[in-house]
Amino acid sequence: MRKVKLTKESTKDILENLLKRSPNNYGKYEDAVTTILAKVRAEGDAALFEYTKEFDKVDVTKETIRVTQEEIDEAYKLVDPSLIDVIRKALVNIRSFHEKQLQNSWFTSTTDGTMLGQKVTALNRVGVYVPGGKAVYPSSVLMNIVPAKVAGVDRIVMTTPPGKDGKVNPSTLVAANEAGADEIYKVGGAQAIGALAYGTESIPKVDKIVGPGNIFVALAKKAVYGYVSIDSIAGPSEILVLADETANPHYIAADLLSQAEHDEMASAILITTSEEFADQVDKEVIGFVEKLSRKAIIEKSLENFGYILIAEDMDEAIEAANEIASEHMEIVTRNPFEDMMKVRNAGAIFIGQYSSEPLGDYFAGPNHVLPTNGTAKFFSALSVDDFIKKSSIVYYSREALKKIHKDIVQFATSEQLTAHANSIAVRFEDEDKENE
Ligand SMILES: NC(=O)c1ccc[n+]([C@@H]2O[C@H](COP(=O)([O-])OP(=O)(O)OC[C@H]3O[C@@H](n4cnc5c(N)ncnc54)[C@H](O)[C@@H]3O)[C@@H](O)[C@H]2O)c1
Ligand SMILES: N[C@H](CO)Cc1c[nH]c[nH+]1
Ligand SMILES: [Zn+2]
Structure with a gap:
């Protein structure tokens, strides 16, 4: 990891380097994604079968693209029962956290002959993309489906790439079934996003697509945005640890x-x-890397985007952390709650030495789909809010409208929108004429 003294200049350089990871810098794949989306839109299922053969080396057909109940039952036999228990325990925590996010419709009182309100409605159909190229993520299945379920979405359509054997990973299937997916299709990449956005013979068009994925998935989501809604463009994972000498360097390195x-x-x-603490952590990192199974990936990410930054004091450290706006932030300092109150930008904040980040990835309850690449400055974690929409409600009695109708007529006339003015005025034209 690169050890750097924190200054305004070094923070600027680091931010520039980190931004290289943004999906916005991968324009070179945009043409390929545009072609895939156009073909799926024009040819439907046939394009899905062709791309799945090309990219995933699997033959899927009209008969096999949808996961069957038998395949789900088989998955339950293949997954370790104790893992199924863990998935169920995690589900309880994730569900109860998201239930607290539920919003109610509200309506004002009607004493003056008016009633205003906001009606909360769940989205009708949602598409959940579950990545499955290089690794499998049953935890992400829970994180994407649970808030949709809690919001009351009618139909949850999940897509995920098939493995080399043409099947969906069993623990992904178990997680999907436990969380409440209504239907699951074996298709991944940009072609899956196209299918969910436009609909094909097999896959229904949805209103919103959520879920992380690789660069092809991210660019496809960006391209269909507006045609359907999307959650966000999740980039590569990030962790920023704010720690002082009271922290345990062994834990922080891990x-x-x-x-x-x-x-x-x-x-x-x-x-x-x-x-001194920085050097201890660096030493621990070197010790750990040797023992970990994904050593090559870790070494590459640390070489390119691993930093140890030395700050003069905690205020300077927090200021830099706010600039970086990391997806995950751990605070392991003498006064972590006090420091947390000064943090403005972070997707999720983990406090104290026993709240290590994977606690949030799998179990605690908050969502692990979080804003990356500095977007924690303006975006939030995936939540129940992503699966609802609000309709404004307006009711005025005749008397209530009569009291203010001239104001509206004047306002509309000032915009030269006489049809607007007329639609109010016609309701009182006889009385207004009499009173002239
Ligand atoms: N932020 C989060 O919460 C979170 C959670 C889990 C995973 N992730 C991220 O999601 C990503 C998952 O990526 P993945 O690749 O493992 O799975 P993926 O399912 O996103 O991508 C696999 C698909 O990409 C398509 N593809 C592969 N090569 C292609 C090519 N040359 N041209 C066109 N399409 C191609 C294939 O159709 C394949 O099905 C990772 O970056 C991981 O870090 C993020
Ligand atoms: N940390 C990832 C989000 O950045 C989510 C994840 C899934 N599984 C393990 N981790
Ligand atoms: Zn993780």
């Missing part, structure tokens, strides 16, 4: 590597006020 192992483009950053 936490940094937990996200570095996701991707060669993942970032792992330590900001600390103690140079």
Whole structure:
């Protein structure tokens, strides 16, 4: 990991380097994605079968593209029962966290002859993309489906690439079934996003597509945005640890590597006020890397996007952390709750030495689909809010409208929108004429 003294200049350089990881810098794949989307739109299922053969080396047909109940039953036999128990325990936590996010419709009182309100309605059909290229993510299945389910979405359509044997990974299927997916299709990549956005003979068009994926998935989501809604463009994972000399360097090193192992483009950053602590963490990182199975990926991500930053004091450290706006932030300092109150930008904040980031990835309850690439400055975690929409409700009695109708007529006339003015005026034209 690169050890750097924190200054305004070094923070700027680091931010520039981190931005190289943004899906916005992968224009070179845009043409390929545009071609895939256009073909899926024009040819439907036939294009899905062709691309699945080309990219996933699997033959799917009209008969096999949808996961059957038998395949789900078979998956339950293949997954370790104790893992099924863990998935169920995680589900309880994730569900109860998201239930607290539910919003109610509201309506004002009607004493003055008016009633205003906001009606909350769940989305009708949602598409959940579950990545399955290089690794499998049953935890992401739970994180994407549970908030949709809690919101009350009618139909949850999941897609995921098939493995080399033409089947969906069994633990992904178990997680999907436990969380409440209504239907599951064996298709991945940009072609899956096209199918969910436009609909094909087999796959229904949805209103919104959520879920992380590789660069082809990210660019396809970006391209269909507006035609359907999307959650966000999730980039490679990030962790930023804010720690002082009271933290345990062995633990902090382990936490940094937990996200570095996701991707060669993942970032792992330590900001600390103690140079001695920084060296201890660096040493621990080197010790750990040798023993971890994804050593090659970790080494690459640390080489490119791994930093140990030395700050003068905690305020300077927090200021830099706010600039970086990391997806995950751990605060392991003398006064972590006090420091947390000064943090403005982070997707999720983990406090104290026993709240290591993977606790949030799998189990605690908050969603692990989080804003990356500095977008925590304006985006939030995936939540129930992503699966609802709000309709405004307006009711005025005749008396209530009569009291203010002239104001509206004047306002509309000032915009030279006489049809608007007329639609109000016609309701009172006889009285208004009499009163002239
Ligand atoms: N932010 C989160 O919550 C979160 C959670 C889990 C995973 N992720 C990320 O999601 C990503 C998953 O990527 P993945 O590749 O493992 O799975 P994926 O399912 O996103 O991608 C696999 C698909 O990509 C398509 N593809 C592969 N090569 C292609 C090519 N040359 N041209 C066109 N299409 C091609 C194939 O159709 C294949 O089905 C990783 O970056 C991982 O870090 C993020
Ligand atoms: N940390 C990832 C999001 O950045 C989510 C994940 C899934 N499985 C393990 N981790
Ligand atoms: Zn993770």
